[in-house]
Amino acid sequence: MTSGRLEPPRPKRPSWSLLLTAVTIWIAALILGVLGWWVAAAAAAFFATVVIAAAVLRRPPGRPQRITPDQLPPEQ
Numbered sequence: 001m002t003s004g005r006l007e008p009p010r011p012k013r014p015s016w017s018l019l020l021t022a023v024t025i026w027i028a029a030l031i032l033g034v035l036g037w038w039v040a041a042a043a044a045a046f047f048a049t050v051v052i053a054a055a056v057l058r059r060p061p062g063r064p065q066r067i068t069p070d071q072l073p074p075e076q
Helices: 016-035 038-057
Strands: none
Touching: 016 038
């Protein structure tokens, strides 16, 4: 028997496009650091971290599962 509550949504994985963007920014930050552009490298690394945080922490919730009438307890 169910309690009549919706089941908690399954968390979804972060978007691949955001992860690819963050990896690209991190690679650019490493290249800028090797070339001696430390301020630009630090800024790029910071924004790559922001993109990763946005992808992981702000992912959309999963769709809640609906309770169908056959899952309800029988009426008396």
